[in-house]
Amino acid sequence: MNSSLHSWRDSLAFFNSDLFRHVQMAELFPDSKTFADAIVKTDLTTVLQQYEQELQIASEEGGEIDLHNFVDAHFTLPDSDNGTLTLPCDDITTYISSMWDVLTRTPDTQHKDSLIALSRPYIVPGGRFREIYYWDSYFTAQGLVHAGRSDMAINMLENFVDILNEVGCIPNGNRAYYHSRSQPPILALFFNLLENQLSEKQRAYIIDGLKKEYAFWMHGANKALSDGDKALSDGDKTSSETSRDQVRTRAELRTVTMPCGAVLNRYFDPEPTPRPESYREDIETANNINADKGGFYQHIRAACESGWDFSSRWLANPQHLESIRTTELLPVDLNALLASLEQTLSRVTEGKERALYQDAFKSRKQAISNYLYSTEKGGYFDCHFPSMTQTTVVSAAMTVPLFVNIASDTQAATVQHTLINDLLKEGGVVTTTNTTSQQWDSPNGWAPLQFFAAIGMANYEFNNDAREIMQRFCTTVEDGFANTGALFEKYNVCKPTETAGGGEYDVQLGFGWTNGVYSYFKNALKG
DSSP states (O other): OGGGHHHHHHHHHHHTSHHHHHHHHTTOSSSTHHHHTOEESSOHHHHHHHHHHHHHHHHHTTOOOOHHHHHHHHEEOOOOGGGGSOOSOSOHHHHHHHHHHHTEEOOOOOOSSSBOOOSSOEEOOBTTBOSOBHHHHHHHHHHHHHTTOHHHHHHHHHHHHHHHHHHSSOOSBSBGGGTTOOOSOOHHHHHHHHGGGSOHHHHHHHHHHHHHHHHHHHTTHHHHHHHHHHHHHHHTTTOOHHHHHHHHOEEETTEEEOTTSOEEEOOOOOOOSOOGGGHHHHHHHHTTOOSOHHHHHHHHHHHHHHTOOSOGGGBSSTTOGGGBOGGGEEOHHHHHHHHHHHHHHHHHOOHHHHHHHHHHHHHHHHHHHHHHEETTTTEEOOEETTTTEEOOOOBGGGGHHHHTTOSOHHHHHHHHHHIIIIIEETTEEOSBSOBOSSTTSBTEEEHHHHHHHHHHHHHTTOHHHHHHHHHHHHHHHHHHHHHHSSOBSEEESSSTTSOOOOSSSOOOBSOHHHHHHHHHHHHHHTO
């Protein structure tokens, strides 16, 4: 993969160029991602130099550059795949089978765009999502395995370790503009799904990747802990116990050291700048706030790392994106997934290394119960660590501890009650109970959350509830297919006959994780 190293990093200079800023702010394209994915026809450095020269000439002559003509002359724009994602077939199973080929991408050879090249084939979600996405791929793989395409799933798993070794993390997707943020850490889940089909060489390669994935998420934990200890020591001289607890809570990158000394994690992106793929949108939203815009951009980017972009989970005011505070929150699903990673690492390592991961798992499991669970409120909730208070947002994220089997029977029963009474709707599990303009809120439901919820219920022997979730979501997908001839990335589960909405872009067709989860559910319902 080293052949791509220079080119994708060159794209970072493109995103900081006058040309990029001018095109994005001129709104040449309805979707900012279009130009971020554009392919330069010649050489990027030459094109940027030519633009600066023409800009200087235009300025001296009191004129302006024709941005449309300049872009047309020097760039090839990506096509939207939505036109090819409706196939002439009446059967949904045939559609999904055919769609695997449509969504397949061969090893990358194009190095004149923002793509981070991968050496093995992979599946993209579909529509505007022209690249592989990290957490999407685990749910997509459920369908690939069911379809007898485990070889493709293994390719994707190895691709993720390849890109981890090159970039330093498994990025949101294989684009240069995603390099500073990841997505929910599902590498251990992916490994567990395919472990029995891996060669010894592949298995060793993935386990090494699991260790690096864990190191990425835990980077800074020791510093945060030592800073917290120092602050506590200093505080002993003059502070009350309460204020000592406050100074003991220390954040460093994606880690937060809690008052008890346990480490929990948050989503975080160190870049305090607008997202290149949503450049204009971020600047326009930031113009509505008086607070630090750099901090706002980091909250936005961190929400994208969560996969829930965007949701009232991350907002101080559920109706206003400007109130976003993602980096101040300890998400229950992130920490449950990291507990699963720790548990997997303790299983595949030995000796002192195994003991290290076992201790980390036990500590995190207890901290999740201490800080992220509430019997009175009815389940698991994110924690706003600056104030050491749980949020009030009821979300399907509370099912992830059940999915990874770290809830007690009592905790599972509490979650089951909330899930069935508050979150389960006519078409499946709704994302949160808050109705907002954000796509990761009511009335929308998403395939990954159906999967977490159904498997979580089955893990604690709420089998009828698991089947009900599966059946309701399958019916929603089937009815949508009957009406449109396609599968979608999200659905309106409160009113399944209506189209899902919200968010920064139109609903996308394809769709990798819906295909995968639907296939898994239909197979499970046969049993």
